[in-house]
Amino acid sequence: MGKQQTPRRNKRLEPNYLRSIVIAHGRSEYSLCDNIGSTLRLSQKIIANDKGRSSIQVTSLDRHLRNRYFKTPRSLQGQFSNINIEKGEIKNCQIFPILDVDDCTEEQKRAYINGDFKKSYWFGNTIVPIYNDPNLEETMKKIGIKIFKKKDYFSIFEPNSSTKEDIIMLWQKLREAKCTNLDEYVGYCLKVKGLI
Numbered sequence: 180m181g182k183q184q185t186p187r188r189n190k191r192l193e194p195n196y197l198r199s200i201v202i203a204h205g206r207s208e209y210s211l212c213d214n215i216g217s218t219l220r221l222s223q224k225i226i227a228n229d230k231g232r233s234s235i236q237v238t239s240l241d242r243h244l245r246n247r248y249f250k251t252p253r254s255l256q257g258q259f260s261n262i263n264i265e266k267g268e269i270k271n272c273q274i275f276p277i278l279d280v281d282d283c284t285e286e287q288k289r290a291y292i293n294g295d296f297k298k299s300y301w302f303g304n305t306i307v308p309i310y311n312d313p314n315l316e317e318t319m320k321k322i323g324i325k326i327f328k329k330k331d332y333f334s335i336f337e338p339n340s341s342t343k344e345d346i347i348m349l350w351q352k353l354r355e356a357k358c359t360n361l362d363e364y365v366g367y368c369l370k371v372k373g374l375i
Contacts, residue, residue, distance in 0.1 A: 196263040198371045199223040201364070202243055202276040206231035207315050207326075212277065214336035215365060218346055219372045224259055237283040237291045240276055244300055252301070267301070274306045275364045281313035288312075307367070311359045318359045322352040343374060350375070 198221055203209040209231035216223045226243065228235055235243060243249075248258040252267045263270040280288045290296055292310050297303035311318045319326045324335065350369055353362035369375040 195222050195261060196270075197222050197224060197259050197261045197272050199272060199364075199368065200259070200274045201225045202235060202240065202274070202278075203227040203231050204236070204278045204311075204315070205234040208277045210336040211315070212364075213338050214341055215346055215368055217338040218341045218343065219368055219374075221368055221371060222261065223368075234282075235276075235278065237278050237280060237287050240278065240291070241296070243276075244306075249300070249302065255302070269302050269305045272305060273367060274302065275309050275367075276306070277309040277361065277364060278311070279314035280310050307363055309359075309361055309364050311361060313358075315361075318353075318356060318361065321358055322349075322356050324352075343372075347374060 199216075201208075201212045201223060203212060203225055205227070209225055209227045212223070212225050215221070216225070248254055252264045252269075255269075256262055256264050262272055278291070280291065283291070288310075291308050294306070294308050297306045297308075300306065316326050326335070346365065347369060350362055350365040353359060353365060356362070366375060
């Protein structure tokens with residue numbers, strides 16, 4: 180009698196749904212998120228003004244969240260065809276504005292950090308406001324990543340230049356920092372890929 184074969188499982192492939200939409204403050208944030216996304220092979224879209232060459236501030240975030248792409252679930256799906264929207268709700272995808280808070284008033288900063296602004300959007304429950312107080316450069320210094328000039332980001336966070344272990348180590352360092360909640364974005368990306 181021959182060797183009995185085990186039946187093959189019918190693996191149903193999950194579609195590669197969009198997992199995160201990042202609204203990047205500037206080039207530094209764009210480079211960091213692009214590096215994390217490419218290293219982890221995460222399905223994400225980064226929204227930035229000219230790839231971050233022109234910054235998005237807390238005061239201009241509303242304009243970006245009210246543009247034609249975010250108006251309705253249908254328009255969002257038209258912009259990002261691989262986003263999972265069921266019954267008018269975004270599923271398994273988070274929107275991360277990653278902004279510096281050194282260019283707004285204390286009241287605007289508080290409202291952004293607390294997420295008070297989210298209530299006015301149909302997708303508000305998927306928005307996770309990420310802040311760097313006062314800015315990303317200071318956050319990096321506080322966790323021991325030496326950034327002397329903005330162009331240093333492009334060499335340190337070049338796409339595909341990191342390993343998964345580097346991203347985990349970055350997340351661990353960010354968790355200790357009191358001036359940011361950037362660890363929430365990095366942790367989310369790692370969880371999506373089953374690494375934490």
